[in-house]
Amino acid sequence: MKTQYDVVVIGAGIIGLSIAWEVARRSDLSIAVIEKGAGIGEGSTGASSAICRHRYSLDELVQLASDGIGAYRNWPEFTGLSEPQAAFQNDTVLWMPGSDTEWAEREHVRMQRLGIATSVLDDDDLQERFPALSPCTIAPDTETGEAHVCSGGGRHLLELDGGWMDPMAAAQDLVAACRSKGVDIRFRSRVVDIEMQGGRVSGIRLESGESIAAPVLINAAGPWCRELYESAGIGLRWDLKPTRIQMLYRDRPADLPGQIPVTADLDGGIYFRTQNRGQQLIVGSVLEEDEREVVANPDEFDRDADEDFRLVKLHILHHRIPDLASRGKVMGYCGLYTMNRDDVHPVVGPTEVEGFWVANGLSGHGFKLAPAIGSMVAAALTGDRLATDTPIPIEFFAIDREPIQLESKNVLA
DSSP states (O other): OOSBOSEEEEOOSHHHHHHHHHHHTTOOOOEEEEOSSSSTTSSTGGGOOOEEOOOOSSHHHHHHHHHHHHHHHTHHHHHTOSSOSOOOBOOOEEEEOTTOTTHHHHHHHHHHHTTOOEEEEOHHHHHHHOTTSOOOOSOOOTTTOOOOOOOOOOOEEEETTOEEOOHHHHHHHHHHHHHHTTOEEEOSOOEEEEEEETTEEEEEEETTSOEEEOSEEEEOOGGGHHHHHHHTTOOOOSOEEEEEEEEEEEEOOTTSOSOOOEEEETTTTEEEEEETTTTEEEEEEOOGGGGOOBOSBTTBOOOSOOHHHHHHHHHHHHHHSTTOOSOSOEEEEEEEEEEETTTSOOEEEEOSSBTEEEEEOOTTOHHHHHHHHHHHHHHHHHSOOOTTSOSSOGGGGOTTSOOOOOSOOSTTO
16 A cells, blocks of 8 residues: 555545545545545444435525435446446435425425425325325324324425435445545554644554655544544634434335335424335434434444334334334434534535645535535645536635524534
8 A cells, every 4th residue: 555645535434435536536636545444334424314305494505415416316427337336216305394384385485496396295195195104284292102183284395306325335336436546445544643744734644553644634534533633733613523313223014005205204303214125214313302412432332222212203103104013123223423513514624734624514414415525625625626516615614614503403404
């Protein structure tokens, strides 16, 4: 392996690999991706639900999501691979806002203005298209578990071009694409120090004692990112915290009718989608209260879902899918988000230390935004723009920006 590169990316998750790929496909720079784990997906990527939805509170995020999803929808062309492992699953994305009957119409108008294909469904439309889903607009009682008489009359927003993708397969494809362009990807290589010379970065030192020289380092280390800021001598003003995120999955009964879209049940506080060719359902939370458990050491945290989380989220899932049988094994697992506690948006770009770039604090948005973040960094770093690059400038997420003002600070912000 070489010991000197033009660019070193630290972290081989979906963000780091996307940045490496975008730099490699538009330049002749020598690039290495350095990963502490034994393989890809040991950070946030491996536990990602990888949902690809366009709707965000800010128009700029809608654009970034659209750019990212556009890459996934055209994955063979984007990666240059004739037979990639990953394929975009266009299951659509359904937003169920409960009793707020104006929300869907309002967001539909906004999405149309931004070029996103959406439609508004009433109860009849919903049950015709997705017969397994209940249109009930009353949130289930998660305190007592008592049943209620369901009430309809809701209006629901459907993203026609949304869906999901297998995050591990996508990451494997990016590894293959990067290597086809000569990018070195090294595993089991933990960075323990940022080396400096003349007030700027000069390289990294690994746990093995080996040094790798590079004038540009990109911190894409996810939950481990703060260690690198400290090593570079940067007093980070953003409150980036590795945060434990719980998920459930269970078998989908073969007799459950029709398609199940990616669904955001806003009143219930959950989202769900299928996986494994529609044979399983995975379930997560959209509530800010479920994004607060900070992990002191990202290498050591409880990877099994809590029992109370399991019971509450399953109760809500059964309310939304009434014919979902209670039998069958339910499994839980946990991953890590790097939550930006200040505004749940990433910090991206160069820092006060010359040569030290960052792409951190994705706050649960990482997978869908990764191709756009990659193009954003690569364009700024190389000065070369491609037709597929996002039009949103890197300054939008600059490390010295002011916090973005939002009504809520959760994964759906």
